[in-house]
Amino acid sequence: MFIRSGEQVDQLIRSLLQNKVLAAEARKAGFDQEPLVRGRLAQVSDRELVDAWIERVLEQAPDADYEALAYENYLAHPEAWMTVEMVDVSHLLVSSDNKSEEKALELAQSLRARLEENPGEFEALVEEFSEDPAKNRNKGRFPAMTRGQMVEAFEQAAFALAEEGQISQPVQTDYGYHIIRLNRKIPSRLRPFEEAREAAVTQAREAHLAQYRKNYLLQQLDAPIEIPEGAVEAMVKRYFGENLELAPEFKD
Numbered sequence: 322m323f324i325r326s327g328e329q330v331d332q333l334i335r336s337l338l339q340n341k342v343l344a345a346e347a348r349k350a351g352f353d354q355e356p357l358v359r360g361r362l363a364q365v366s367d368r369e370l371v372d373a374w375i376e377r378v379l380e381q382a383p384d385a386d387y388e389a390l391a392y393e394n395y396l397a398h399p400e401a402w403m404t405v406e407m408v409d410v411s412h413l414l415v416s417s418d419n420k421s422e423e424k425a426l427e428l429a430q431s432l433r434a435r436l437e438e439n440p441g442e443f444e445a446l447v448e449e450f451s452e453d454p455a456k457n458r459n460k461g462r463f464p465a466m467t468r469g470q471m472v473e474a475f476e477q478a479a480f481a482l483a484e485e486g487q488i489s490q491p492v493q494t495d496y497g498y499h500i501i502r503l504n505r506k507i508p509s510r511l512r513p514f515e516e517a518r519e520a521a522v523t524q525a526r527e528a529h530l531a532q533y534r535k536n537y538l539l540q541q542l543d544a545p546i547e548i549p550e551g552a553v554e555a556m557v558k559r560y561f562g563e564n565l566e567l568a569p570e571f572k573d
Contacts, residue, residue, distance in 0.1 A: 375534060382533045390529065391521035395514050402517045407507035410479045411443065411462045416452035416497040429491035429498035436488050436500065443488070443502055452497065465507065475499055 347353055353362065395402055413432065417425040432446055447461040455461075468476060478492040482503035491498040514521070 375537075378537055379530050379534060382530060385525075385529050387522050387525045387529065388518070390525040391518065392514060394525060394528075395517060395521050399511050402512045402521070403509050404512055405467050406480075406509045407465050407467050408479050408482070409462070409464045409504040409507060410466055410482070411447065411460070411502045411504060412453070412475075413443070413447045413451045413461060413500045414453040414456075414497055415450065415491070415500075418497070419452075425497050426491060426493075429500060433488070433491055433500050440486060440488060440502075462504070464504075472496075475501070479503070 352358055415425045415429040415432070420428075428450070432450060435446065436443060444460065447456060451461050453461060463471075466476075466479060468480065470476070471479070472494045474492055474494050478489045478499070479501050482489060482501065485503055485505050487503045489499075489501040491500055493499075
């Protein structure tokens with residue numbers, strides 16, 4: 322949890338103090354001694370103790386050669402280490418916010434016709450006509466666009482362009498009409514292991530510890546347990562109260 326402001330610190334302290342005050346009031350009234358409450362408190366205590374114990378067990382788990390495990394996983398599952406497909410595109414936006422749809426489409430079509438005659442004008446037309454507020458910062462270019470980053474119509478048109486320099490017909494979105502140029506395609510590729518090493522080693526360590534935890538718990542479950550006479554009935558009463566009657570088949 323990250324605390325970003327003094328107000329959050331104040332709220333956290335107030336919450337902790339309120340819990341302390343309410344807990345003290347409950348103890349003063351003897352509420353913590355009621356059978357059902359004692360059972361709930363015991364369950365919480367056991368759960369916290371188990372969680373802390375498992376953390377200790379994992380801290381003491383023997384290390385493995387995580388880099389070797391990471392490399393094995395890298396070779397066995399190359400699909401997990403592929404980069405996403407991207408495109409480098411530029412666009413010119415004719416907005417329909419300040420003009421009718423018909424006027425916006427008419428202007429976009431006329432600009433597209435000019436680009437048909439002279440594709441090299443693209444940057445100049447972006448500078449003169451594009452109504453994308455971000456054009457002063459990015460010149461209308463998205464150099465590493467991935468799927469899901471832009472609105473659907475824009476994305477489909479951008480990824481449908483096949484050849485570098487190809488220019489789309491006007492594409493309508495809620496923002497207006499876009500003319501999109503493909504600068505280059507960036508195909509998906511397998512990341513070199515050196516590039517993926519840190520994430521792969523972390524993943525291998527987490528998988529190793531998860532398996533160690535699973536094996537430890539299974540080992541504990543498989544271990545024979547001696548149940549002293551009356552223990553089941555005592556545990557049930559501890560957790561659920563003295564007045565709970567245990568079914569005959571569960572009595573020792």
